[in-house]
Amino acid sequence: MNKARRQDSILKLIRSRPVYTQQELVRALRAQKIPATQVTLSRDIRDLGLVKTPQGYAQVDAETTAQPARPDVAALAREILLDIKQARNLLVLRTPPANANVLAAAIDRAEWPEVTGTIAGDDTVLIVAPDIKTAETLRSRFENFLGTR
Numbered sequence: 001m002n003k004a005r006r007q008d009s010i011l012k013l014i015r016s017r018p019v020y021t022q023q024e025l026v027r028a029l030r031a032q033k034i035p036a037t038q039v040t041l042s043r044d045i046r047d048l049g050l051v052k053t054p055q056g057y058a059q060v061d062a063e064t065t066a067q068p069a070r071p072d073v074a075a076l077a078r079e080i081l082l083d084i085k086q087a088r089n090l091l092v093l094r095t096p097p098a099n100a101n102v103l104a105a106a107i108d109r110a111e112w113p114e115v116t117g118t119i120a121g122d123d124t125v126l127i128v129a130p131d132i133k134t135a136e137t138l139r140s141r142f143e144n145f146l147g148t149r
Helices: 003-016 022-031 038-048 073-080 100-110 132-146
Strands: 050-053 056-059 083-087 090-094 117-120 124-128
Touching: 003 022, 003 038, 003 056, 022 038, 038 050, 038 100, 050 100, 073 100, 073 132, 083 132, 090 132, 100 117, 100 124
Parallel strands: none
Antiparallel strands: 050 056, 083 090, 090 124, 117 124
16 A cells, blocks of 8 residues: 555545544545554654544644644643553553543653653553653653642
8 A cells, every 4th residue: 555645545534524533544544445554544643744633633734833733741641641650661651542642742742861762552651761760750750740749
């Protein structure tokens, strides 16, 4: 499958009707005989500059937006972070369904030196820190965002 064709189809889909989840997008693409995995769609969503809105996925128009309409990690954490668990050098952040990708993307954009990488599912973000002490520091930062510390 050609990446450009798949991405063009994604844009046509989100412009023609509301698409709220990646699962909906996978089903709509498959109906058009376009195979796509969740991993591929995550990359396409990032590449296309799509954001999740209450009306479904939308493309941010860079020419009409003076500054990116992307909340910072602290604002997002206060809004959508439900739980934080630490397992050695890993943090597991829980969000409502369909919100983990937004939080992980904000963490990635922040380019915190304490974060080795993130992986997002539907309602869970996995943060990899280089060591246990750094993970503890990150956990404290997220707890401070929530006011639980």
